[in-house]
Amino acid sequence: MRLGFCGSPSFAVPVLDALCDAGHEVGLVVTRADRRRTRGGRPQPTAVKLAAGRLGIPVTHRVAGLLDAQLQAAVVVAYGAMVPAAVLAAMPVLNLHLSLLPRWRGAAPLERAILAGDETTGVCVMALETTLDTGPVYARATTELDDKTLSALRDELVAAGTGLLLGLLACDPASWPAPEPQVGEATYAHKLTDADFELDFSRPASELHRIVRLERARTWADGRRLVVLEADVVEGCRHPAAELHGDVVACGEGGLRLRRVLPEGRRAMSTEDWLRGLRDGAPSTLGPSRAP
Numbered sequence: 001m002r003l004g005f006c007g008s009p010s011f012a013v014p015v016l017d018a019l020c021d022a023g024h025e026v027g028l029v030v031t032r033a034d035r036r037r038t039r040g041g042r043p044q045p046t047a048v049k050l051a052a053g054r055l056g057i058p059v060t061h062r063v064a065g066l067l068d069a070q071l072q073a074a075v076v077v078a079y080g081a082m083v084p085a086a087v088l089a090a091m092p093v094l095n096l097h098l099s100l101l102p103r104w105r106g107a108a109p110l111e112r113a114i115l116a117g118d119e120t121t122g123v124c125v126m127a128l129e130t131t132l133d134t135g136p137v138y139a140r141a142t143t144e145l146d147d148k149t150l151s152a153l154r155d156e157l158v159a160a161g162t163g164l165l166l167g168l169l170a171c172d173p174a175s176w177p178a179p180e181p182q183v184g185e186a187t188y189a190h191k192l193t194d195a196d197f198e199l200d201f202s203r204p205a206s207e208l209h210r211i212v213r214l215e216r217a218r219t220w221a222d223g224r225r226l227v228v229l230e231a232d233v234v235e236g237c238r239h240p241a242a243e244l245h246g247d248v249v250a251c252g253e254g255g256l257r258l259r260r261v262l263p264e265g266r267r268a269m270s271t272e273d274w275l276r277g278l279r280d281g282a283p284s285t286l287g288p289s290r291a292p
């Protein structure tokens with residue numbers, strides 16, 4: 001088929017590659033405009049724009065450009081903006097969404113599933129509508145969250161969703177099965193803010209471990225930011241919350257054993273190496289009260 005592709009972040013790139021590898025002709029890629037990633041830096045292209053350049057596919061930042069590209073269908077993977085009704089009326093548009101709709105519609109479905117302590121999640125291939133993530137579903141796959149990190153869970157679901165997508169696109173759109181309407185209570189996955197990644201050690205360790213699994217959890221050690229990359233829950237820790245004892249920080253319930261950290265201005269390292277390298281010794285507590 002001759003397809004359009006709308007996407008922006010790096011996890012959308014494997015889907016674009018898979019479409020091309022399967023023999024589909026991607027006639028146009030739509031992605032978000034270049035933007036600065038750091039203060040004062042030059043605008044940078046999205047990961048999907050870079051991939052399109054590698055594949056020799058024309059790129060636009062105007063989703064309406066799909067109307068002029070003589071396409072049979074389009075695929076959307078985390079594009080980051082709504083697709084107008086004129087495009088939806090002109091061709092079938094499939095959206096790969098990383099949740100079990102209608103749970104976690106919106107910008108951060110996997111992050112919200114992890115933070116909420118969901119036991120299962122999944123991926124849906126749905127027909128796009130003008131309203132946010134409300135379309136009927138063609139196919140879905142389910143997985144257990146267990147203690148998977150955000151990146152591991154995302155990789156697993158993107159691979160599963162790509163398989164579902166390719167199976168559907170192997171047939172002419174006229175022969176696709178009728179999609180099923182979403183059933184159940186809808187929940188919304190609002191975009192995360194910096195506050196969502198802050199570790200408040202008055203909370204139970206099990207809740208903080210979910211934040212660590214997002215791979216951007218942060219706290220403060222003697223006024224310097226400390227990103228916690230890996231940690232384990234420790235049962236039976238009865239010290240006052242936020243006290244650091246070896247590599248274990250006490251929480252409101254239980255403790256969090258820090259396995260791997262990223263100190264401010266340094267490389268990622270084991271907690272053992274971080275503690276060994278502190279000139280003034282280990283801080284007695286961690287947390288926002290130590291921030292400047």
